[in-house]
Every structure is written in structure tokens, then in C-alpha cells.
Amino acid sequence: MTIIAIDGLTKRYGDVVANDDITFNVEAGEIFGYLGPNGAGKTTTIRQLLGLIKPTEGTAELLGADIRDRKALTAAKANLGYLPDHLGFEDRLTGNQALDYFARMRGDERREELLELFHPPLDRPIETYSAGNRRMLGIIQAFMHDPDLVIMDEPTSGLDPLKQDRLHLFLEEEVADGKTIFFSSHILSEVQRVCDRVGIIRNGAIVEIEDIESLLSRSGKDVWVHFKDDVSPETFLTDEMIDVEEADSAIRFTYTGETNRLIEHLGQFDLVDIDVGDPQLDDIFKHYYGDNLVNPQT
Amino acid sequence: MTAILRHESRNQLKSTSLLGGLLVAISFFFLAVFPGIREEAEALEAAFPDILAGMMGFEELHTIEGFTSGWLFPFIWVLLIGIYFAYTSSSFISGDIRSRQLDLLLSNPVSRESVVLQKFASLWVPLVALNAVLFIVLVAGSFLIGETIDIFGLLMTQLLSVPYLLVCGAIGMILSVAIDRVGTAQAGAIGMIFILWMLEGVSELDPDYELLGLIAPSRYYDPSAILVRGEYVIVDAVTLLFGTAALLTIAIIIFVRRDL
Known part of the structure; x- marks a missing residue:
């Protein structure tokens, strides 16, 4: 009904x-x-x-x-x-x-x-x-x-x-x-x-x-990690990480993959601090549904 | 069915009792100065040009009836209490739009018409309470200064003021549904009643403006005519009641059609 x-x-x-x-x-x-x-x-x-x-x-x-x-x-x-x-x-x-x-x-x-x-x-x-x-x-x-x-x-x-x-x-x-x-x-x-x-x-x-x-399958987390030593982005970044920002020994990114895989991946590195939170929905939507999918003004 | 009426009636209690206290104080003040004024009444009546005395409703100032209907009723009842009724009802809806109280209220099985009518109906609290206070104070006060006031005339003066006060409330209601900002609606209500009251006064002064006074509610309520001359113009009271119904209908139409 x-x-x-x-x-x-x-x-x-x-x-x-x-x-x-x-x-x-x-x-x-x-x-x-x-x-x-x-x-x-x-x-x-x-x-x-x-x-x-x-x-x-x-x-x-x-x-x-x-x-x-x-x-x-x-x-x-x-x-x-x-x-x-x-x-x-x-x-x-x-x-x-x-x-x-x-x-x-x-x-x-x-x-x-x-x-x-x-x-x-x-x-x-x-x-x-x-x-x-x-x-x-x-x-x-x-x-x-x-x-x-x-x-x-x-x-x-x-x-x-x-x-x-x-x-x-x-x-x-x-x-x-x-x-x-x-x-x-x-x-x-x-x-x-x-x-x-x-x-x-x-x-x-x-x-x-x-x-x-x-x-x-369309999930996302806002992740910020602070490494103990400098880590080259090439060795750390994966395809599931989008909207990446780097500063010194810290990296912020939106993770779009599966949670356990992220934990496994992070385990390979020596971390000082980590923060995982809900991402801006708009960023995730852009990733999954494209940027200009809808334009109500037209 | 009557939950809003009950609730709003309770909301009226505090401000009504405050205003009731104020009314007692002002009335006693008026009565206290009456013996002095009675001595000077003739000089006072002569000092005012006829036309002005007529506008203010001064008649038989040396009697307690003339004094009450010439001073206390026009200023305190018609102007001040009239403003209070318009002011009170002007915040019935306008305040609730901004604060989103109407979102919650209208998620109940209650229509917008019913919201307007029940809120307006809660004006019965100041209407009954203030009338009772004024009646008791005037009768008791007159007795205290050694006067006897015409009780039936006083009752009729107050009874026939009810349609007038309802019109004032209905004017406030229109402002309340049309204006979102509660302060603006309240200021509008005060200004509106004051201007209409002035308009009626001016229209009595100059025959050229007489027609203008027709839209003023105070045109249809003359305390001196009732209390001094015993003229009960029922047609005027009925006109005011029709006016109230018409204004409330307009308020409902505006409220039902608008986005909140």
C-alpha cells in the first residue's frame, strides 16, 4: 500500500x-x-x-x-x-x-x-x-x-x-x-x-x-591521518581515496571504499593520529552521481 | 476541538490581570479627581468650543455619568483597551510563523480556519475580565466619593462596547496573518487603532470629512449617548458585529491561501 x-x-x-x-x-x-x-x-x-x-x-x-x-x-x-x-x-x-x-x-x-x-x-x-x-x-x-x-x-x-x-x-x-x-x-x-x-x-x-x-556500495568517510615519518603519497594513496589534500606529514581524503580494507591499509603505516568522520554529502554525491547531473535552473 | 482555545485563553490570563490592575488604578484616579472637576465643570464646558466638546464627547461633565462617559470611556476604554485588543490579536499568528510554532500546531488534525477562530475566541478572557473589573470599580468608586452612578446605563455602555472591542481584535488578526514579523504587526495594530480613533474625531469636527469617519469603529460606539442620554443604538452595535465577521473572514482567507 x-x-x-x-x-x-x-x-x-x-x-x-x-x-x-x-x-x-x-x-x-x-x-x-x-x-x-x-x-x-x-x-x-x-x-x-x-x-x-x-x-x-x-x-x-x-x-x-x-x-x-x-x-x-x-x-x-x-x-x-x-x-x-x-x-x-x-x-x-x-x-x-x-x-x-x-x-x-x-x-x-x-x-x-x-x-x-x-x-x-x-x-x-x-x-x-x-x-x-x-x-x-x-x-x-x-x-x-x-x-x-x-x-x-x-x-x-x-x-x-x-x-x-x-x-x-x-x-x-x-x-x-x-x-x-x-x-x-x-x-x-x-x-x-x-x-x-x-x-x-x-x-x-x-x-x-x-x-x-x-x-x-556508495559510502564515504572523511579521513585525516598524521604519519610519524614522511610518507610519499604514491605509496599511500589508493583509487578509493578522492578529494585528497596533503600538508607536511598529514593527508586528508574522502574514502569511498570498504571500511575493513581502509583499516588494513592504514595498519601498514606508522601513524601519530587519525580522525574519521562523516564526509560532506555533496562531495560524495559529486563522486557518485557526477557534477552536473542536475541543473534545476534550466 | 477546543484545545487551542483553552490553551490561548490561559495565555491571556497574565496580561489581562496586569491590565486589570492598571485599569483599577486609572479608574480610581479619574474618580478621585471628579469632585474637584464637578466644581469647575461649567467653566470647563464653556472653555471648550461646542464643536470640540462634541468631538471629545463632553456632555453633562458635572454628573458622574457625563464625566465617566466623557473622560474615562473615550480615552481608557475606546482608545487604550481598543489598542490592547488589536495589539494582543496581532501577535496570535505572526509570532508563530517565524518561530515555526505553526509547523507543529498544523501537524495536528486542525484546520487553519479553526486556528484563526480559536485564537480570536480567546479574547473572551480580557473581554469578560476587564468589563467586570471596570464595572465593579466604577460602581464601588462612585459610592466611595458619595455619588450614585446609573447602573443600568453603565451596564449598557459596557455591553455595547463589546462589538467595538471585537472589531479592534479583528483588525489585529488581519495584521497578524498578513505580517510575518511580530513587532511590525503589533506596531501596526497600535498605529491603526490610534489613527482610526483620530480620524473619527476629526471627521466630527468638519462636515467635509464626515464620510471619512464612517470607516472608524469608534463612530459606531458613543459612550455619552448611552450613559448620559440613554440612547442605545442597536444598529451601530450590529454594524460592528458584521464588521468583525467580515474582517475575520478576510483574515481567514489570507491565512488559508498563504505559504507559511
Whole structure:
């Protein structure tokens, strides 16, 4: 069953095309990743789905409701959870008051259960919350009425790694119970970890809809190594290393190969320090999908 | 269905009680100076040209009814409280757009129409509370200075002011849905009510400008006519109610059509 059907969704602001003819479906019971660099147009798509902004062209169906049919869309929202990237809570309310407020509009039968997993300080005003606490409160309000579909925009931003893991695990359990998750993110590794299928958006347009298997082969890590002695780049560099920068006895590169092979390779050298992190998604996309694959301006 | 109304009503409590306290203080001040003014009332009435006295609504200044409807109601109720209603409703939507509160609110099964109407309806809190405070203060205060105020006339003066204050709130609501920056919407609300109030005053001075005053809500609410002369112009009150409905409809149309 199709939970979200997006058909030619286009949003223009003057000459700027924020979404260009976006088309894809999200099926029931999957975690669909919506992956793209910051500013690619992910939030624009989501805000159109929620009826917050109107498409210039095209349309979409959310839980069977055409987003242009305001009445149907409003009714469908009873079965929707939404975790925005920017959580606009009423800051002087306490966490409990904010949850009570939303509960009166859509129920909160799973609130206690969620509070065992995610526990922001509910008796304190939200204005005193850390980014992580704010995000946890957002997760609780998105799931507390047990909706069929949850749309999450950068859901792990602000969460510490432990809480991120907890969320990922929680999402897997939820999907096993039949929920559908729309997971928008600019972090390749987390999408690879939790999603079943992925829509890749760049400069406002869909580049590819991929199964997770093919996306897994398109990985990348931002690596920085500092050698004890000078090492000639020729002996160190491999084909999997792109965007290489060298300085003295250090090298920074984006690694596009398999992780174990990288570890084996590094083991042959005498290292002083190493740093491995998530790369800029745009660099990885350039590598895999080419530079000028999409030009929404034309 | 009424979660937003409940929530917004609670939000009104703090500022309403602050303003209620201020209203008590100002009213007592007005009443305290009345005995002194009563002595000078004739000279005062003579000092103002007829036309100006008419514009300000000065009639029978030596009676407590004339004094209240000539001084307290035009300045405190029509101008200050009118501004408060427009100011309050001007931040109902505009503040929530920028802070993205509407993104969360509208992810609930609630329509944009309902958001506008429920937020507007929360004005019942200042409407009821401030009217109650003013009534009690005026009745008790008059008694304290040895006067008896016409209770029924006072009730009608306050009752017929309700449509006027609702129009002020609806003007604020339009600014609230049309302007994204909350400070701009609030400043607009203050300016708008003040200018309309001035416009009505000027239009009464000069017959050439009389038509201009027709768009001013204060044209349709005359405390002196009610409290001093006992003229209850129901048509004017109904006009204001229709005005409120029309302005709210416009606000809803703007809000429903716009991108957030």
C-alpha cells in the first residue's frame, strides 16, 4: 500500500527552484530515507506534504489524502506524526504542558512508554532545554498518538550518539510493527544504517531512488591521518581515496571504499593520529552521481 | 476541538490581570479627581468650543455619568483597551510563523480556519475580565466619593462596547496573518487603532470629512449617548458585529491561501 505518493511536485520561489518535478512513492511498512545535502530541498518537500506551503505545480497524496484537498489533508493528520528539523515549541511551557496541549488534539496513548526510552526534563520550561532534550521531546510528540506515518526531518540532530542508536533501534521496531517512516537526513551513514530505500535529492531534484544495497556500495568517510615519518603519497594513496589534500606529514581524503580494507591499509603505516568522520554529502554525491547531473535552473 | 482555545485563553490570563490592575488604578484616579472637576465643570464646558466638546464627547461633565462617559470611556476604554485588543490579536499568528510554532500546531488534525477562530475566541478572557473589573470599580468608586452612578446605563455602555472591542481584535488578526514579523504587526495594530480613533474625531469636527469617519469603529460606539442620554443604538452595535465577521473572514482567507 502506498502511504505517500508524490507526483511531479514543484516549488519555485521566483527564479529559484526549490523542488523540481519530484516524483516517488513511499510504501507502507518501510523506512524511506530522503537523503540530500543541506539546502537541497528536503524540508521544502516535507512542508508541501503537510500543506504548510503550496506546490507551484504537481501534487502528492499523504495517507490517501490529496494535499490540495485541505479538508481531507487535515483529517489525515490524525494519523500522522511530524518531527520538524526546527522544533517550534512554545518555549515557556514545560515539556509536560506542551505534550498535554498536543495530546488534546490527537491523543497520547503511547506517551508513558516513550518516556521510558526518551526522557527530557518534563517539569522544566522548554526554553531551558538542551538541543538533545528538545529533540527527545519532539520524538515523543511525534509518536505518542501511535500514528501510521511519521515524517522526520533531521531526527538525530542534537542527539548524543547513544540516543541516536536508541532512536535507530526504536525506528526499526516501529517499522516491524507496521509503521511507515519518512526519514529525511543529510548524513549518509545514518541513512545507510536505518533505511530500506532511499530517495536522493540534489539541487531540488531527485537524482536516484535506490535500494539500500546499492547505496551501501556508495559510502564515504572523511579521513585525516598524521604519519610519524614522511610518507610519499604514491605509496599511500589508493583509487578509493578522492578529494585528497596533503600538508607536511598529514593527508586528508574522502574514502569511498570498504571500511575493513581502509583499516588494513592504514595498519601498514606508522601513524601519530587519525580522525574519521562523516564526509560532506555533496562531495560524495559529486563522486557518485557526477557534477552536473542536475541543473534545476534550466 | 477546543484545545487551542483553552490553551490561548490561559495565555491571556497574565496580561489581562496586569491590565486589570492598571485599569483599577486609572479608574480610581479619574474618580478621585471628579469632585474637584464637578466644581469647575461649567467653566470647563464653556472653555471648550461646542464643536470640540462634541468631538471629545463632553456632555453633562458635572454628573458622574457625563464625566465617566466623557473622560474615562473615550480615552481608557475606546482608545487604550481598543489598542490592547488589536495589539494582543496581532501577535496570535505572526509570532508563530517565524518561530515555526505553526509547523507543529498544523501537524495536528486542525484546520487553519479553526486556528484563526480559536485564537480570536480567546479574547473572551480580557473581554469578560476587564468589563467586570471596570464595572465593579466604577460602581464601588462612585459610592466611595458619595455619588450614585446609573447602573443600568453603565451596564449598557459596557455591553455595547463589546462589538467595538471585537472589531479592534479583528483588525489585529488581519495584521497578524498578513505580517510575518511580530513587532511590525503589533506596531501596526497600535498605529491603526490610534489613527482610526483620530480620524473619527476629526471627521466630527468638519462636515467635509464626515464620510471619512464612517470607516472608524469608534463612530459606531458613543459612550455619552448611552450613559448620559440613554440612547442605545442597536444598529451601530450590529454594524460592528458584521464588521468583525467580515474582517475575520478576510483574515481567514489570507491565512488559508498563504505559504507559511
